[in-house]
Amino acid sequence: MASLPLSSSACLRLFSVLVLVSLQFLAVRSQQYHFCSNDRGNYTVNSTFATNLNSLVSSLSSLQRNPDGFYNVSVGETTNMVNSVSLCRGEVAPVDCLACVSAAGEEITRRCPNQKEAIIWYDSCMVRYTNRTILNVMEMRPAFYMANGNNFTGDLEGIEMALRGLLEGLRDRAGEGGVRKKFAADRFNAPSLPTLYGMVQCSPDLSEQDCSSCLTRSFGDIPACCDRRIGCRLHTPTCFFRYETYRFYDATAAEETVPPPPPPPPANETSTDGEGKKNGYGEKVVIFVFVPVAIIAALLITSFIVFLTPRKKNPTTRKHETSEVTEEIISADSLLFDFRTIREATDNFSPEKKLGQGGFGTVYKGMLRDGQEIAVKRLSRDTGQGETEFKNEVLLVAKLQHRNLVRLLGFSTKGNERLLVYEFVKNASLDNFLFDAVKKRYLDWGKRYEIIGGIARGLLYLHEDSRLRIIHRDLKASNVLLDEEMNAKIADFGVARLFDIDQTTQRFTSKIVGTLGYMPPEYAMHGQFSFKTDVYSFGVLVLEIVSGKRNNWSRDGEDAEDLVSLAWRNWREGTLLNLIDPSLRYGSRNEMLRCISIGLLCVQEKVANRPSMALVVMMLSSHSLALPVPTPPAFSMRHVSRFDLPSSDNLNSRATDSRER
CATH class of the missing domain: 3.30.200.20 (Phosphorylase Kinase; domain 1)
Structure with missing residues (x-):
């Protein structure tokens, strides 16, 4: 009897089931490292602890799906209690997470047959158990790392700065994840530097402070284990990080803001005999994969692709359909x-x-x-x-x-x-606090430093991380609002403009918008603007925040000194402490001086010398990063005053030049 042909939908369902089973098998059987602890003692086969452990491992296969990927299970009482923590990588789907946790639980009991404490790491998950309390406790050991066998080349100092900025930025984002998920992944790219992809994660039971501490201490191991390597991962029981020069995670699930290009294959991948494989990291990764299953999965995928490949469409039509599906509506x-x-x-x-x-x-x-x-x-x-x-x-x-x-x-x-x-936003604008003799007391140095960092991160998002690359063009203290916890929020996008080309390109407009005192001279006098226009405004704002002084602009008096001029004079004379707001009695003077230096770097006269906001964020997040020596600033107030500008400090005409978007 001849078999009936399957419909396309039936084939699709059958294929989905087969591939899902095969790929889950491949994913969860990729063990990276395990550790059996002898410090906590051993148990015998028929002991109460053994019974509780077997019960716990069995329960891992019947856990309910949890989008946070974190599971805490305990079985038994007192000295025979078994406590376990399981954590999946932040972007792993719940169904894959549960498959990984279940397989890891079975594997760790096989690998550590009589130890009362053990931990195992897979690519997608980590499972650990012990007879002691481990919830809400930061632990750095045991740990393992894997380093790519290839080294960075080119601007090593710039790469190191970019990598540090990426990882520290991800650390801060992960720490803010609350009690549900402390995970962050993103990429960093800058001209003349390789694109870097990073991921960090903490166990969500850690406090924000412990998460930050765990990751910071892990980053400190990079020089010893992964110096100049183009890829590295380091796992501890309560946090991990990884970085590569290719995307190694699901960008959509990880909420990466810009879809990166597909990853290139490792340049020096080599295989070894037996159960191990060297993957370009120079480290042996134990992989439990049966070759027939892998072959079957590959054949299924290939056959299905051939089966469902449609007839060629007009390229323009396909492109249009793709944009309709992927564009956020x-x-x-x-x-x-x-x-x-x-x-x-x-x-x-x-x-x-x-x-x-x-x-x-x-x-x-x-x-x-x-x-x-x-x-x-x-x-x-x-x-x-x-x-x-x-x-x-x-x-x-x-x-x-x-x-x-x-x-x-x-x-x-x-x-x-x-x-x-x-x-x-409850607390109105920054200028209401900063320039008020009474209210400024609510802005201690810690809050001011956080406000500076928040403004920098907001601008970085506008310039590089949002799908719509935007220049704000009117950044000033009155356009920064403060929420209930005094976090900075950039406001007023009335004059913002799209800027869809690279960071170095300049645009021109025939009508100037913005606020005098915050505008660089090339914009105020010639209508020339770029991302560095916002950088200049940010520099002025930083100087205002540290000094508590307005960057006043006045036409009266040839000898009038604006804040930028005052800051540069104090820099030249070595008296920067004179610029610090007298109300700041406490706080790190080194941080304050560092911020003044960053402000002066942002207001330099030559546009190319001003740092990008990505570099500014790195400068603020890493105190060990040496700052360049600033060159003389653009004394925009003195220059602009020679021109016949409107009497209002606010120039509110909208730009209509066709060269501006």
Whole structure:
């Protein structure tokens, strides 16, 4: 009897089942390292501890799916209690995580047949058990590492700075993960340097401080184990890190912001006989894979690809279909607020609800019917924006999501009314604290240093990490808001512009927007702007935060000295301590002086000499990183005052030059 042909959907289901089983088998059987501890004693086969351990291992195969990939199981009581912790790599799917944990539990009892404490690491998970308390405890030993056999070449100092900045940035992000998942992965790329991919993770039961400490101490082992190697991983019982020059993780699951290119094959991969394999790391990795299963999986995949390969389509059509599937869809209608709702929330834009006013409009506090507090910017009616242009700008800002950026909730329009609805940030703007003799006491050095770092990370996101590369163009103290915990949030993207080319390219505009005192001279005088325009503004802001002084600009008096000039004079004369805010009685003077140096580096006259925000973040996160000596700054106030500029310090004309986006 002839067999009936399977339909495409039936083939798809059958293929999915077979491949899932095969790939799970391949994934979970890739053991990296195990350690059997003799310090905690041994147990006998028929003992109560053995019974409890067997019960615990059996329970690992029936755990409920947990998106956090963390499991804590205990069996028994008192001295015979067995405590276990299992942790999967942050981007591993729950079904693969459970398969890995189950296989690791069985394997560790086989590898360590009578030890009361043991740990095993697979590529996707870690499982450990012991007869002592291990939850909420940071532990650095036992540990193992694997280093790639190839070395970095080229600018080794720049690579070291980039790597340190990447890992320390990931460490900070992982530590902020709360009690659910302390995991972060991302990439770093800069001109003339190799792209670096990094991943860090802590056991989520660790405190933020312990997570940071565990990773910091692990990073300290890099010179001993992985010096100049293009790849390295190091595992401890409670944290791990890895970096490579190719993407080794699922970028989508790890929430990497920019899809990187596919990884190249290892340059010096070699095989060894027996159960081991050398994978370019020069370290033996034990792999339990039966060759027939691997062959079957490969054949299944190849056959299925051939079976389902469609006839050739027009390349343009395929490209269009791909963009429709992958592009994040945010519609204007999904962000639209009813105008009457916003008017009611602000008591008809009552003066008592007014939070502030700028060149582009007035900001009001409001409360929606559900109790949510909002901030509403009522744009000036003479902005000249049409409804389509306004919606496009809203959609631009709505796609920006970062903890150091104020979140746009939506917008509203009616006639010539244009309203922007933002999250309400409790403590208003930085200038309200920084330049107030009483309120500035709430800004001790620790808070100011965190604010500087938050602003830097927010700008780095705008410049490099968001899909929409953006220049803010009006960064200043009044456009940095402070939330309830005094975390910095960059606000006001009214003059921000897309910038879809590399960091070194300059653009020109015929109309200047922004605030005098924060604008570099090449922009104020010639309309020339780039990412380094924001870097200059950041430098001025850093000097203001450290000194507590405004960078005042005045046309009056040839001898008037602005803050940038004052900082440079103190640098030349070796009296930088004179620049520090007298209210900062406590805190690291070295950090304060370092920040002044970073501020001066950002306001240098030559655009090419100013650091990128990626480098600034590294400078702030690594005190061991030597800073370049700054060159003379651009004394923009003195230069700009020669030109016939509008009397207002705020230049609010919108740029219309066709060369600007």
